Amino acid sequence: MPDSQTFLSIDLPALLAATLACLSCALVGNFLVLRRQSLMGDAITHAVLPGIVAGFLVAGTRDTFPMMAGALTAAIIAAILIELVRRLGRVEAGAAMGVIFTAMFALGVVMIEQGAARQVDLDADCVLYGQLEGILWFAPQGWASLADPAVWADMPRQVVQLAAVFALCLTLVLVFLKELTLVSFDPALADTLGLKSWMVQHGIAAMAALAAIAAFEAVGSILVIAMLICPAATARLLCDRVPAQLGLSLLVGAATGIGGYLLGAFGPHLLGYDQSVSAAGMIATLAGLILALAILFAPRYGVLARRKRLGTVDGVLV
Amino acid sequence: MGEGSAMLQRLKSRNFIPPADAGVSPLTVAGLSVAYHRRLVLRDVDWTAPAGGLVAVIGPNGAGKSTFLKAVLGLVPPLTGTVEVFGRPLSRQRALIGYVPQRESVDWDFPVSALDVVTMGRYGLIGWGRRITGAHRRAAMEALDRVGLADLAKRQIGQLSGGQQQRVFLARALAQEARIYFMDEPLAGVDAATEQTILAVLRDLDAEGRTVICVHHDLQTVAATFDHVLMLNGGVVAAGPVAGTLTDANLRLTYGQRAAGLSLLAP
Numbered sequence: 001m002p003d004s005q006t007f008l009s010i011d012l013p014a015l016l017a018a019t020l021a022c023l024s025c026a027l028v029g030n031f032l033v034l035r036r037q038s039l040m041g042d043a044i045t046h047a048v049l050p051g052i053v054a055g056f057l058v059a060g061t062r063d064t065f066p067m068m069a070g071a072l073t074a075a076i077i078a079a080i081l082i083e084l085v086r087r088l089g090r091v092e093a094g095a096a097m098g099v100i101f102t103a104m105f106a107l108g109v110v111m112i113e114q115g116a117a118r119q120v121d122l123d124a125d126c127v128l129y130g131q132l133e134g135i136l137w138f139a140p141q142g143w144a145s146l147a148d149p150a151v152w153a154d155m156p157r158q159v160v161q162l163a164a165v166f167a168l169c170l171t172l173v174l175v176f177l178k179e180l181t182l183v184s185f186d187p188a189l190a191d192t193l194g195l196k197s198w199m200v201q202h203g204i205a206a207m208a209a210l211a212a213i214a215a216f217e218a219v220g221s222i223l224v225i226a227m228l229i230c231p232a233a234t235a236r237l238l239c240d241r242v243p244a245q246l247g248l249s250l251l252v253g254a255a256t257g258i259g260g261y262l263l264g265a266f267g268p269h270l271l272g273y274d275q276s277v278s279a280a281g282m283i284a285t286l287a288g289l290i291l292a293l294a295i296l297f298a299p300r301y302g303v304l305a306r307r308k309r310l311g312t313v314d315g316v317l318v
Numbered sequence: 319m320g321e322g323s324a325m326l327q328r329l330k331s332r333n334f335i336p337p338a339d340a341g342v343s344p345l346t347v348a349g350l351s352v353a354y355h356r357r358l359v360l361r362d363v364d365w366t367a368p369a370g371g372l373v374a375v376i377g378p379n380g381a382g383k384s385t386f387l388k389a390v391l392g393l394v395p396p397l398t399g400t401v402e403v404f405g406r407p408l409s410r411q412r413a414l415i416g417y418v419p420q421r422e423s424v425d426w427d428f429p430v431s432a433l434d435v436v437t438m439g440r441y442g443l444i445g446w447g448r449r450i451t452g453a454h455r456r457a458a459m460e461a462l463d464r465v466g467l468a469d470l471a472k473r474q475i476g477q478l479s480g481g482q483q484q485r486v487f488l489a490r491a492l493a494q495e496a497r498i499y500f501m502d503e504p505l506a507g508v509d510a511a512t513e514q515t516i517l518a519v520l521r522d523l524d525a526e527g528r529t530v531i532c533v534h535h536d537l538q539t540v541a542a543t544f545d546h547v548l549m550l551n552g553g554v555v556a557a558g559p560v561a562g563t564l565t566d567a568n569l570r571l572t573y574g575q576r577a578a579g580l581s582l583l584a585p
Binding site: 034036090175176178179181182184185186188189190191192193194195236239240241242244245 | 355388391392393412413415416417419423424425428429430431434435438439441442444446447448450474490494
């Protein structure tokens with residue numbers, strides 16, 4: 001176990017960033033899972049890569065704003081291209097997404113390599129797997145110093161940004177829960193009621209893009225996919241009402257964020273190894289593990305429960 | 319009268335309903351054409367809904383029946399044509415329109431209860447970002463009761479039978495308190511008890527002076543159930559009271575030779 005100073009400066013900010021990233025993605029992911037559009041999370045996180053790299057190459061720094069702007073631009077371009085391929089090629093939306101997001105991701109990889117050739121400080125690992133361990137908080141000097149507001153004012157940029165994105169997403173979901181649920185369930189009804197479903201659908205996509213872009217720096221663009229889908233899908237298997245599902249997905253998201261980080265950072269030490277393993281990788285692994293347990297053992301929708309019901313008289317629940 | 323009713327009055331006042339004796343049709347469709355991927359599905363539909371009586375929209379598979387409903391509701395963009403509700407454009411009369419889609423159009427595993435779904439019918443009245451009040455829940459509960467499902471209000475919708483699911487959709491439309499109802503095959507594949515309940519509700523709606531327009535698949539029951547018929551096959555073949563319109567000649571024009579010999583002549 002580390003001493004308290006190491007924990008406060010290295011582990012606490014990383015833990016906060018990981019947890020906030022998981023919370024935002026878990027919350028927004030619910031609406032991708034409910035609309036059976038889990039693939040969209042995949043598409044967004046892949047498609048924004050060239051935008052992130054372009055933002056970095058143009059600005060020449062790792063400031064958030066240029067990378068965010070680049071990512072949002074790429075997300076919009078991807079949405080337009082997907083719609084074009086879908087209409088001109090007359091293929092289903094999933095196929096169009098598959099073509100566009102892999103192509104854009106490949107472009108991003110090429111751009112990283114070109115950038116690296118020009119001695120730019122950007123490596124693929126950081127973009128793909130995140131940099132949790134690079135989020136440092138030097139201000140606190142022992143636990144007692146946490147009472148000082150000046151220490152909190154020095155909170156790393158990534159943590160503040162993730163907290164802001166989570167607060168925004170949570171507010172939007174709470175205010176528009178009725179509309180989000182209606183459009184996810186029956187967009188045609190929303191349109192006949194005069195509640196424009198396309199606005200809500202674009203809003204969901206924008207929130208997913210925002211959560212994914214904010215989280216990518218912490219856990220990497222690939223592992224964001226796990227956080228968008230796993231907690232929401234786990235909660236989906238265990239709940240019969242939307243509000244309950246949202247609450248449980250947040251609980252699962254926080255638990256995987258905290259648990260995954262602690263396991264990655266300290267688990268190997270407890271087993272007698274001298275190294276720690278990638279926290280982001282551990283978080284995604286834990287999220288997948290929890291989802292697997294839910295798929296097997298969920299009381300109503302789980303594999304075992306359904307198999308058991310097949311043996312009953314009519315298989316209908318009362 | 320509760321808060322919901324006051325809100326309803328306010329909303330309805332923004333939509334225009336002329337007095338019954340003014341002779342304005344509840345629905346007027348003029349020159350409506352719809353295409354999917356450059357294939358013309360409906361061609362130049364002119365139709366005026368009757369002021370009273372249940373209306374069946376019939377025609378063979380692919381005749382454009384569902385497309386007709388969706389275009390009239392503004393769910394698919396028409397190539398040409400206009401839709402007027404009580405003499406005003408549809409976009410200004412949304413609160414007067416209720417829609418019962420086909421049961422297959424939604425995911426019944428969705429984590430909502432029967433009451434949740436029926437309450438959705440009132441979201442247009444409630445408005446963006448506003449809370450669902452007790453008055454709206456009570457109105458939804460009354461609608462559920464009207465289709466005989468008050469006992470199952472809290473049940474997740476996937477655990478209802480097909481007929482019960484269809485009744486939930488009907489209750490949702492009732493909760494809207496609309497003046498014109500569009501229903502896409504509300505009687506398809508339902509059990510006998512559900513069919514009786516739905517038919518009773520449809521007749522009540524008609525008696526209350528509301529317009530009911532149903533896409534209907536079963537030619538055998540058209541004459542017994544409906545008062546008017548709109549026969550479609552890529553366009554209007556015939557329209558009018560069942561007696562006099564649902565003739566062998568018109569059926570043959572609508573369905574081709576398959577309908578010949580069915581002997582569905584109206585009495």
